[in-house]
Amino acid sequence: MSVPEKVLTNQDLERMVNTSDEWIRSRTGVSERHISEPHQSASYFAIRAAQEALDRAGVPAESLDIICVATVTADHLFPGTASLVQEAIGAKNAGAFDLGAACAGFIYGCEIVGSMIQNGTVERALLIPVDVLTKFVNWEDRSTCILFGDGGGAIYMEAGDGERGLIAGVMRSDGSGAKHITIDMGGSRYPFCSPESKGRINKIYMAGPEVYRFAVAAMGESCRAVLKKAGMSVDDVDLFVPHQANLRIITAASDRLGLPREKVYIHIEKYGNMAAGSIPIALYEAEREGRLKKGDVLMTVGFGAGLVWGANLIRW
Numbered sequence: 001m002s003v004p005e006k007v008l009t010n011q012d013l014e015r016m017v018n019t020s021d022e023w024i025r026s027r028t029g030v031s032e033r034h035i036s037e038p039h040q041s042a043s044y045f046a047i048r049a050a051q052e053a054l055d056r057a058g059v060p061a062e063s064l065d066i067i068c069v070a071t072v073t074a075d076h077l078f079p080g081t082a083s084l085v086q087e088a089i090g091a092k093n094a095g096a097f098d099l100g101a102a103c104a105g106f107i108y109g110c111e112i113v114g115s116m117i118q119n120g121t122v123e124r125a126l127l128i129p130v131d132v133l134t135k136f137v138n139w140e141d142r143s144t145c146i147l148f149g150d151g152g153g154a155i156y157m158e159a160g161d162g163e164r165g166l167i168a169g170v171m172r173s174d175g176s177g178a179k180h181i182t183i184d185m186g187g188s189r190y191p192f193c194s195p196e197s198k199g200r201i202n203k204i205y206m207a208g209p210e211v212y213r214f215a216v217a218a219m220g221e222s223c224r225a226v227l228k229k230a231g232m233s234v235d236d237v238d239l240f241v242p243h244q245a246n247l248r249i250i251t252a253a254s255d256r257l258g259l260p261r262e263k264v265y266i267h268i269e270k271y272g273n274m275a276a277g278s279i280p281i282a283l284y285e286a287e288r289e290g291r292l293k294k295g296d297v298l299m300t301v302g303f304g305a306g307l308v309w310g311a312n313l314i315r316w
């Protein structure tokens with residue numbers, strides 16, 4: 001995993017906008033978040049996480065067949081960030097592509113890269129969900145600037161003996177909610193400096209209450225669907241690692257699913273919402289803390305801009 005060194009606390013935010021530590025903690029669960037420096041783009045964290053993942057797996061970069069960077073905050077519109085990572089780590093035999101599934105980047109990435117491995121298209125892969133959303137935060141909008149942080153992780157994936165790894169996954173989308181969470185300008189609809197972009201903004205807009213309602217429902221729906229697909233129940237789940245957007249969303253959804261609090265991994269207080277980066281960093285820390293052990297059944301769920309969402313079950 002890789003996150004910026006710089007930490008922005010709720011007390012720092014109190015000096016920037018009309019808010020309070022008490023409001024932020026009680027409404028979101030966030031106490032502090034890591035904020036990238038101007039020179040630290042998505043590839044900066046992706047490269048560091050990739051190198052650590054390869055070191056830990058004991059796999060040389062040249063043996064990789066594919067690199068997938070799941071991000072909505074790529075270094076550039078093009079080239080893809082995955083190509084920048086491929087060059088930086090010396091993965092000279094790998095293909096590279098970016099995947100845009102917002103905060104469901106880990107879920108979609110596991111499904112897509114996992115399928116490529118299962119059908120024999122590739123043998124060795126690196127999935128890197130990473131985001132630097134604070135670059136696009138409107139620091140005058142107190143309802144959004146308190147929520148986000150930066151960072152990402154890398155997951156090395158290869159074919160196994162079938163005993164461990166991906167069990168099942170579901171991917172969902174509802175484009176009718178696209179307007180609820182956007183960065184409007186800077187793409188091909190409203191290109192920068194074009195006449196069409198006049199009056200448009202290149203910062204995060206979010207309809208908080210609408211996204212909140214969607215998130216709680218989406219978490220429940222996709223978790224139930226993936227459990228059904230695998231023929232499992234919540235009792236089979238050893239650890240639940242949800243996308244970390246808001247503590248109240250996590251507790252409401254886990255309560256409705258009937259998951260006891262000790263089975264739910266939460267790190268939002270230290271990091272805020274890191275979009276695609278949240279789940280891989282949670283997995284890294286859960287394993288380090290001894291909460292995720294070999295053979296455990298892990299359920300992850302992600303949801304975000306699109307709207308997109310999904311869940312997967314993994315035997316660790």
Ligand SMILES: CC(C)(COP(=O)(O)OP(=O)(O)OC[C@H]1O[C@@H](n2cnc3c(N)ncnc32)[C@H](O)[C@@H]1OP(=O)(O)O)[C@@H](O)C(=O)NCCC(=O)NCCS
Pocket residue numbers: 018019020023024027028103142143144146206207208209211212215245246249273303304305
């Ligand atoms: C953003 C969010 C925390 C706001 O919480 P909320 O309880 O819904 O708050 P509301 O938006 O209803 O605002 C309530 C009041 O708090 C105020 N408020 C908003 N942000 C504030 C802040 N940082 N500090 C103090 N007050 C704040 C609002 O202005 C509003 O005041 P008003 O009633 O006088 O107009 C919540 O909607 C949320 O988490 N939504 C989902 C976010 C999410 O998951 N996004 C990413 C998906 S990947």
